[in-house]
Amino acid sequence: TEVTPDTNIVIVNIGHLDRAGIAAQIDRIAAEQPAVIGIDAFFRQPKDDNPEGDTMLADVLRRTPNVVLVSKLIDADTTDEEDAFDALETSHPMFTQNVRAGYANIIIDDEASFLTCREVSFKEHYAGKTAMSFPVVLAQHLDPTAAQRALQREENVETINYRGGLAKFYHFDVDQILDPETDLSILRGKVVLMGYLGTTIGSPSLEDIFFTPLNERYVGRSLPDMHGIVIHANVLSMILHGSYIDRMSDTMAILVGLAVLITNVLLFTYIYSRFENWYDTLALVLQLGQSLFILYLTIVVFDERAYKLDLTPALLGVALVGTVHDLYQDSLKKLILGAIAQARRRTVSKSPSDRTDTVESSADKS
The missing domain is CATH 1.20.1280 (Monooxygenase)
Incomplete structure (x- = not known):
């Protein structure tokens, strides 16, 4: 059956922008009052060669409401199922003063011929604490009820009900967001996801890109087909619409x-x-x-x-x-x-x- 685009989510390409460029994008996006801005990028340490960019990014993150950064769960060496991870890696504290974070880990089927992303978890335990996934934290800003339903589901791992590739979401390229002539009014009240989609949208890239079941060349394929930010958009769409894939016990x-x-x-x-x-x-x-x-x-x-x-x-x-x-x-x-x-x-x-x-x-x- 034909799947319609999800108009609640807008994806923005950050390309290879430096931190000052990302700060400028956030400023333009925030001016349109989106429901939440999710940034699929790590800012682990200050840049010694560009302290001005760090200052600009830290400032815009501090004064922009409803920003969610990604974090990363670190694998535990133990076999304890209660704590599958033993640490949570986040961006540097100078960038996290007024933001929330959700882990961006995705589950890869490494038993297949190609590393394919089919499943996702909504929450995980680490060092006696509980962390929520990046899409769940984003959903809490737009539809807290839908986010709560996701967390209450019995399945520890969910099969992703893919809506589709980038074409199933509104999206803007790097230069479009930074162009003052671009009409960004569509961002109002939306979930805006900022992440890497190549130097420009459509340009060849093997960075932060994965195989999915939607790959048009599923047999004999040679290149992965979906960037991580688009996978997060699909998971978020599944949560907001409640379009889960239930399975036979x-x-x-x-x-x-x-x-x-x-x-x-x-x-x-x-x-x-x-x-x-x-x-x-x-x-x-x-x-x-x-x-x-x-x-x-x-x-x-x-x-x-x-x-x-x-x-x-x-x-x-x-x-x-x-x-x-x-x-x-x-x-x-x-x-x-x-x-x-x-x-x-x-x-x-x-x-x-x-x-x-x-x-x-x-x-x-x-």
């Missing part, structure tokens, strides 16, 4: 898998008893057809309902049904029928003595 997935397996064993048994000559052909057609249908259903439900079906156990059930059916016919069926026959014989052998006992009991009473 492990318990439900196993139950569905068992149901598929049992149903197929019964179906295969019926086919074997009625159409024995056609059994192998029909079994193969059914297995192939069901496998394709399960894959199709997974894709359609994900696309139409933003629901992630876990039908791996069901596929396993389809794959194993032939083996389980043969095992039932060759071994289990004989054992079950033998046990039933033995139980019947025991019942029959007990019946005469039971009648004798009844007669003797009646005679005693007489």
Whole structure:
């Protein structure tokens, strides 16, 4: 289905501006009274070669309301799940006097052929404290209720429901923001995200850019497709719209898998008893057809309902049904029928003595 652009979010390219240039951008943006300004850039230390730029940036950050900088969670050496991180890195204190921060860490699927960003967390623990993600802190300024719903979700890790690339958000390039002739009235009341999109938008760059499931060349691709600030915009959009991707629980997935397996064993048994000559052909057609249908259903439900079906156990059930059916016919069926026959014989052998006992009991009473 076609996804419409998110008009709540505006992305601004900071390119390779120095700190004085970033300060000038913030000044122009703040004049339009956005709801919040998020800056996906670190200012770890003062610049000895440009103290004037540091002063300008520190001053504009101090007097601009509703600014959020990024922080970075540092991996812990411990295996304690309660504290997956042991420190939080922030910008230098001279730049953080009047700002909030949210961690910008993203989750990378390093088991894939390419490092792909599919998932995100909304909060993490470090050194006994709790940190919130950059998009969540931004959402708290525009829609606190939506941010609270995000933090209350049961999932520790969320699958990102991507709205799309840069084209799905209003965006401005470096020179547009600094050009006094540019009309920036669209920024009023919006979330403005400042981050790196290349020297200019569209110019080739491998800096702060990642693979995503939206990559047009998902097979055989060679270049990552989405800058970090656009990924943050997608996560923020998901939070504001509540468009989460829910997923089937492990318990439900196993139950569905068992149901598929049992149903197929019964179906295969019926086919074997009625159409024995056609059994192998029909079994193969059914297995192939069901496998394709399960894959199709997974894709359609994900696309139409933003629901992630876990039908791996069901596929396993389809794959194993032939083996389980043969095992039932060759071994289990004989054992079950033998046990039933033995139980019947025991019942029959007990019946005469039971009648004798009844007669003797009646005679005693007489």
